[in-house]
Amino acid sequence: MGRYVVRRLGQLVVVLLGATVIMFTCLFLVPGNPVGPLAGDAKASDPVVASQLREHYHLDKPVYEQYAIYVRNLATGDLGEDFVQRRPVTEILGPKLVNTGELALAAIIIDVVLGISVGMVGALFRFGVWDILTTFSTTLAVGFPTFVTGFLLQKFFVVQLGWFPLLSQGDLQSLVLPAFSLAILDAALVARLMRGTMLEVLRADYVKTAIAKGLPRRTVITQHVLRNSAIPVITYLGISFGLMLGGALITEAIFNWDGVGLALVSGVQEQNNPVVLGVVTYGVAVFVVLNLVVDLVCAALDPRIRFE
Known part of the structure; x- marks a missing residue:
C-alpha cells in the first residue's frame, strides 16, 4: 500500500506539470496584451512603461522560459504576482x-x-x-x-x-x-x-x-x-x-x-x-x-x- 501511495503522489507531480503546460500554451496563444491591465489604458501605450512591465513579469521571455520560472516558483509555493492588484496570488x-x-x-x-x-x-x-x-x-x-x-x-x-x-x-x-x-x-x-x-x-x-x-x-x-x-x-x-x-x-x-x-x-x-x-x-x-x-x-x- 505504501508503494502505491508514493507512486500516486508521483503521478500528482506529472499531472500538475501536464496541466500547467497546457494552460501556459493556451494563455500564450490567446490574443491580447496583458500589459494593458497592468499599466492601465493610458500608460500601456508608453513603450518605456510597457517594456518595464513586461520585463518585471518576464513577459518579454519565450513561453518556455516563462514556464520554467513558474515551475521553479511553484516548487516553493509561490504562484506569482497578480497583474491587477499587484499582490501575491x-x-x-x-x-x-x-x-x-x-x-x-x-x-x-x-x-x-x-x-x-x-x-x-x-x-x-x-x-x-x-x-x-x-x-x-x-x-x-x-x-x-x-x-x-x-x-x-x-x-x-x-x-x-x-x-x-x-x-x-x-x-x-x-x-x-x-x-x-x-x-x-x-x-x-x-x-x-x-x-x-x-x-x-x-x-x-x-x-x-x-x-x-x-x-x-x-x-x-x-x-x-x-x-x-x-x-x-x-x-x-x-x-x-x-x-x-x-x-x-x-x-x-x-x-x-x-x-x-x-x-x-x-x-x-x-x-x-x-x-x-x-x-x-x-x-x-x-x-x-x-x-x-x-x-x-x-x-x-x-x-x-x-x-x-
Whole structure:
C-alpha cells in the first residue's frame, strides 16, 4: 500500500506539470496584451512603461522560459504576482479557497446524508410508496439545472419568506441556500446510484446465504449490503467533491459567493494569467489527491481491492 501511495503522489507531480503546460500554451496563444491591465489604458501605450512591465513579469521571455520560472516558483509555493492588484496570488486566493471549501464541504455533507438516505429507503422498500416518492423526487431534481434551482430557492426563501439574506454575508445563514443549490442535483444522482447498487447487492448470492443462515436483517444490511453498495457511491462523491472544490461558478455567481470560480472568471476576463494558473494548479492538485483518498477508502471497504 505504501508503494502505491508514493507512486500516486508521483503521478500528482506529472499531472500538475501536464496541466500547467497546457494552460501556459493556451494563455500564450490567446490574443491580447496583458500589459494593458497592468499599466492601465493610458500608460500601456508608453513603450518605456510597457517594456518595464513586461520585463518585471518576464513577459518579454519565450513561453518556455516563462514556464520554467513558474515551475521553479511553484516548487516553493509561490504562484506569482497578480497583474491587477499587484499582490501575491496565494494571498488573493487564500480567502477564496476558504469560502469555496466551506461551500463544498456543506454541499457534500448534504449529498451524503440526503442522497444515501433516500437511496436506501428506495431500495429497501422497492415498488412501495416510499420508493415511488423517492424515484419521482430524484427524477424531478435531476431535471432542474443548478442555476434554475438557485433562482427558485432565492425567490421562495429570500424574496417571499425572507428567511435568508439575498447576498452572502459570510455567516452560516448565508451558507444554507448556496449549499442546497449546489447539492440538490448531486444528492438526487447519489440517491439513484445508491438505490440501484443496493438492489443489485441485495440479489447477490452472499446476501441470500447470509439471510438463509438466519442473520438479523439489520446485520445483513449494515455488514454486507451497505459496505459493498458504498463503493461506487464513494467514487462518485469523491469526483463530485473535487469538482465543487475546484469552484462552483454558477452557484457562486447566483449567491455572490466570493469563491474560486468567480476568481477564475475574473482572471480570464482581465487576462490575469497568474490567477488563472493558480486556480487551475489548485484544482488539479485537489482532484488528484481526492482520487487517491477515494481509492484508499474503497480498498478499506473491500479487502478484495489490491493495488500491488
